[in-house]
Amino acid sequence: MADPIVEIQQGKLRGRVDCDYRGVKFYSFQGIPYAKPPLGKLRFKAPQPPEAWSGIRDATKEGSECYSTHMLLNTIIGSEDCLFLNVYTPELPSDGHQSLKPVMFWIHGGGFTTGSGNTDLYGPHYLIAEDVVVVTINYRLGVLGFLCLDDPKLGVPGNAGLKDQVMALKWVQKNIRDFGGDPDNVTIFGESAGGASVHFLMVSPMTKGLFHKAIAQSGCCLNSWAWGGVNGEILCSRLEYSTNDESTMLEFLQEVPVDKLHSIDLIPKDVMRVDLRRPLGPVIEKISPDEPAFLAEDPIDIILEGRYHKVPFLLGYLSREGMLIELVTPKDRQLVTDFQEAIPFNLRIPKGTVLSLETAEKIKQYYYGDKQPSLDEIDTLYKLHTDNFFLRELYVVAKHHAFTSSEPVYFYKFCIDGPLNMLKNIAGIKSPGACHGDELSYLFKASPGDGFDPNSDEANNVFRMLKWWTNFAKYGNPNPQQLDDVIDVHWEPITYNKMNYMEIDYQLKMGQDPDGDRMRFWGEIYGQNKITFKS
Structure with missing residues (x-):
């Protein structure tokens, strides 16, 4: 079979034919540039529209990943020239098919510092079988995606990585018809930092009309880890460059070799800390005279006042998200012994104060009682981190959206503990429960694994996830x-x-108020304090 050719606004693309998990063919177009390479003076800046090319561009291989450390292999990968996306479609208009298919636009996780849309983790071979068009993207990470300078006139107010996502959505609006996709039926979905990105896109004024449904898996824009701040000065100090002038600072940082930039570790080693605001991540921007802001207001206010994009919304969490600690924190640093470290930074409670000490004692007593924290009771630590890093904000967000939106909000708790739980298996965790990221292997084919046997007991779990996610993309239900x-x-x-929530396990169950006792405890903690994400 001849390689498929598609012509988009920038030029012609040559793709290839692949097969889904059933052996049915689909069309693959990879490494498509959706923006101009962000090099030189474009480093750290908002993305620019893609450039045209002559002839037929090879789209049979994935483009470079964005410069980062691989989330599983811990090796340096990628390039600054990385703003590529991949499109997978069951049918092309050239086949004589006229009906356009729903589009599912995937945003990868990785803490805004690592990851890509490539098939090593996010193969489309399951989703594509449900008659949807799948788009996966790269976006700038770490310093390259989230440098934030205080002077808005310099054009680096932060959120370049999120603006990349907006540019990719604009590309979809202009070009997806040529792949048989419906630009009027686009579902954004993502996990962890990708889930938070989905929620950020929902509250950003830049994204009106670019998507029509949203799925946030294990992440939202109120999670404490989803925030950064002004960081140019600290970055320069780590590079042993001293200046108080941000214009000079920007010139210096735009000329530093990318490997030297990447070698500066701005993320604390103890990443499972809610009391520390990360130096790299999304921010509330100062208004720039030259470009619109991705986000210029506290999202809490936007959500409470119902000023976000009201679309059907599906979101949820995994039963033991906190098992993630096994992948990111050494054993000798996992235990929480000073419970002031378990007080989220957005509560703005100064350490050492009477209020801080009292709040820390309340948290300790709720989870451990009079017992001393111990790794012998590891499940208690998993629950604390599940609540403090993921569930609390997802629970609140689901409620607020349900109250302020005219569109339906669906919530889930993923409890499946099976052979496809990839991250749990990688970490060698034996405790019961589903680890952060474990649902991904029920939606995507990851190249490190062998997929699933359609005739196995586990197949039903995959079929359910595929049907739910793609039905939601098709119908908003x-x-x-x-x-x-x-x-x-x-x-x-x-x-x-x-x-209401769906408990996703080997036996399905509808329930109410998931882990409600724990959420009511945190409601009391937060009810006493005003929270904000403003720097």
């Missing part, structure tokens, strides 16, 4: 038209007085 042996429980959205 995850439920199938009729219940069957695979999906035998109707998924109810949250209502004004019922925090």
